[in-house]
Amino acid sequence: xxxxxxxxxxxxxxxxxxxxxxxxxxxxxxxxxxxxxxxxxxxxxxxxxxxxxxxxxxxxxxxxxxxxxxxxxxxxxxxxxxxxxxxxxxxxxxxxxxxxxxxxxxxxxxxxxxxxxxxxxxxxxxxxxxxxxxxxxxxxxxxxxxxxxxxxxxxxxxxxxxxxxx
Numbered sequence: 017x018x019x020x021x022x023x024x025x026x027x028x029x030x031x032x033x034x035x036x037x038x039x040x041x042x043x044x045x046x047x048x049x050x051x052x053x054x055x056x057x058x059x060x061x062x063x064x065x066x067x068x069x070x071x072x073x074x075x076x077x078x079x080x081x082x083x084x085x086x087x088x089x090x091x092x093x094x095x096x097x098x099x100x101x102x103x104x105x106x107x108x109x110x111x112x113x114x115x116x117x118x119x120x121x122x123x124x125x126x127x128x129x130x131x132x133x134x135x136x137x138x139x140x141x142x143x144x145x146x147x148x149x150x151x152x153x154x155x156x157x158x159x160x161x162x163x164x165x166x167x168x169x170x171x172x173x174x175x176x177x178x179x180x181x182x
Contacts, residue, residue, distance in 0.1 A: 022035050023036050025075070103131055108133060113137045114128050
């Protein structure tokens with residue numbers, strides 16, 4: 017099993033901040049700015065020292081984060097938000113669809129984009145849901161919290177899940 021290349025960085029309050037590279041994680045630990053909260057047991061060794069390979073780090077001092085940037089609705093982030101399930105039929109989704117089609121003035125924003133299977137996306141085409149008699153099972157919303165930003169990084173580490181409760 018290879019050494020992890022990405023590490024979850026938590027604020028001193030255990031709030032997820034971001035995902036950092038292994039090199040940055042080691043730098044933070046060696047400078048005393050962070051401590052290793054979770055490791056998988058493997059060791060990183062140099063000529064003079066050995067360090068557990070970090071999976072989760074926590075900063076030693078609290079860092080105030082004034083504003084959170086919003087995550088853009090990309091194919092990956094929309095599929096993750098909707099748990100890879102079609103918003104129309106509940107089957108496995110592999111594409112995204114605009115509820116109010118862009119050709120009819122719909123915007124590419126969280127409230128208008130849902131995950132869809134190819135079949136439903138093709139059947140819907142550029143029509144409105146009312147024209148087809150379809151309804152959404154839920155109201156699409158933007159994902160909230162720091163966990164959404166970390167999940168948007170595209171790294172799926174099972175050891176991070178207790179820290180990404182949103």
